[in-house]
Amino acid sequence: MKRPDRMMPLLLLLCLLATLSSGCWDRKELEQRTSVVAMAIDLAERQGGERPMIKLSVQIPIPIKITGSGGGGGEGGKSAVKVMSATGFSMADAMRNLQSRLNQELFYGHTRVIAVSERVARTDMSGIIDSLRRSPQMRRLLWVLITPEQAVDLLHADPKLEQIPIVYVMDLIQNGAERGRIPDITLGRWFIDRSSSGIEPTANFVKSNKQDIKWHGIALFHDDKMVGRIEEEQSWALLHMRDKAIGGDITIPCPAAKQTGSNSERKYITAHPKKVHSKSTVAPHQGTFRMDVKITAELDIVESMCDLDYRKKQVVQQIESAISTELEKRAQKLVELCQKEYKVDVFGMGNKVRAKYPHEFERLKWYDEFPQTQINVNYDVEIRRVGMKMR
Numbered sequence: 007m008k009r010p011d012r013m014m015p016l017l018l019l020l021c022l023l024a025t026l027s028s029g030c031w032d033r034k035e036l037e038q039r040t041s042v043v044a045m046a047i048d049l050a051e052r053q054g055g056e057r058p059m060i061k062l063s064v065q066i067p068i069p070i071k072i073t074g075s076g077g078g079g080g081e082g083g084k085s086a087v088k089v090m091s092a093t094g095f096s097m098a099d100a101m102r103n104l105q106s107r108l109n110q111e112l113f114y115g116h117t118r119v120i121a122v123s124e125r126v127a128r129t130d131m132s133g134i135i136d137s138l139r140r141s142p143q144m145r146r147l148l149w150v151l152i153t154p155e156q157a158v159d160l161l162h163a164d165p166k167l168e169q170i171p172i173v174y175v176m177d178l179i180q181n182g183a184e185r186g187r188i189p190d191i192t193l194g195r196w197f198i199d200r201s202s203s204g205i206e207p208t209a210n211f212v213k214s215n216k217q218d219i220k221w222h223g224i225a226l227f228h229d230d231k232m233v234g235r236i237e238e239e240q241s242w243a244l245l246h247m248r249d250k251a252i253g254g255d256i257t258i259p260c261p262a263a264k265q266t267g268s269n270s271e272r273k274y275i276t277a278h279p280k281k282v283h284s285k286s287t288v289a290p291h292q293g294t295f296r297m298d299v300k301i302t303a304e305l306d307i308v309e310s311m312c313d314l315d316y317r318k319k320q321v322v323q324q325i326e327s328a329i330s331t332e333l334e335k336r337a338q339k340l341v342e343l344c345q346k347e348y349k350v351d352v353f354g355m356g357n358k359v360r361a362k363y364p365h366e367f368e369r370l371k372w373y374d375e376f377p378q379t380q381i382n383v384n385y386d387v388e389i390r391r392v393g394m395k396m397r
Contacts, residue, residue: 039113040066044172046121046157047134050093062100063091063158065172072169086169089161097137114143118176120150121157127225127232135230139197146194149179152211152225152232163214175219179210186251188221189241203372204356211235226350234348240340246301247337247383248353252279258332260312261324273311277329280304280390288358296380297355305329306391316392330385337383351376
């Protein structure tokens with residue numbers, strides 16, 4: 007048996023060799039990569055009535071034309087990026103065809119936005135989602151956006167407020183999500199909802215032209231196909247119910263308008279939500295299930311065209327009641343759209359039923375059961391600040 011002191015030199019030699027053999031063996035220099043900041047997926051028509059191919063477009067920054075690069079002033083805008091497109095029978099095939107046209111390897115680790123045309127979304131997104139999930143470069147924090155027209159138009163839009171145009175889109179969604187006005191729906195959340203049998207995935211819906219980009223609600227999906235979308239007001243109701251986010255401002259007619267029938271019908275009150283909290287419970291009900299959602303909201307009056315005395319408690323209570331009625335009306339319309347027209351559970355009601363009644367849930371086909379369930383939404387609105395008024 008060898009003595010321990012004779013083993014020490016051998017161990018030191020092994021440690022020295024380990025340090026020499028370590029390092030980034032698979033590293034690639036930045037100058038040898040072409041970074042992609044945004045992707046767009048459309049359908050490319052083919053002659054002879056054959057099945058359309060996938061058209062993949064990418065937005066690539068040109069470093070030398072960005073302000074501060076290489077000591078120059080830079081240009082910014084559309085001149086600071088290049089949009090390239092290629093077609094293929096699948097996502098992987100389109101990526102390969104696009105790569106064959108570039109002198110450097112495409113790197114998707116910096117991609118922040120993936121735009122998909124509504125036509126592609128309504129056809130089938132299973133292959134696209136599978137490709138994105140398998141790619142190790144695709145970040146789970148990037149945004150998936152649905153556009154009504156060609157998705158590549160979003161890459162060509164130039165709001166002229168950012169050096170790289172797609173950064174404007176990214177900030178639009180990210181800042182809106184942080185403030186609670188826009189749903190925080192990332193690629194990672196899409197994967198989670200898609201893998202669950204108790205909730206359907208959703209995606210943000212945006213419209214764009216050459217110099218303007220606007221969020222226009224939420225696209226709804228089932229079986230990797232877009233089945234419909236909801237407008238802003240219903241999207242904010244979904245934010246209240248599901249994400250406990252504040253949503254957007256609420257504008258209602260002056261409460262006195264219904265009583266007078268005069269010009270007061272053209273006067274409105276606008277309230278801004280400051281805090282929103284929701285609590286939902288599920289229970290068996292008449293052979294199916296019922297979900298009761300209780301939402302409490304604290305609001306500030308940010309504009310008032312009404313001649314009201316906010317020092318009176320009954321006046322404030324009257325406005326609170328009117329706002330509650332309006333919010334409940336929006337929530338009820340959302341429930342009707344999801345249950346009757348689109349038949350998709352975007353509330354996560356199935357997850358709550360499965361958590362509380364797992365055996366009953368396993369015996370159900372939730373897609374067929376959800377339209378038969380009952381969903382009740384009640385708002386408790388409290389106005390915290392009414393602001394100041396000159397007299």
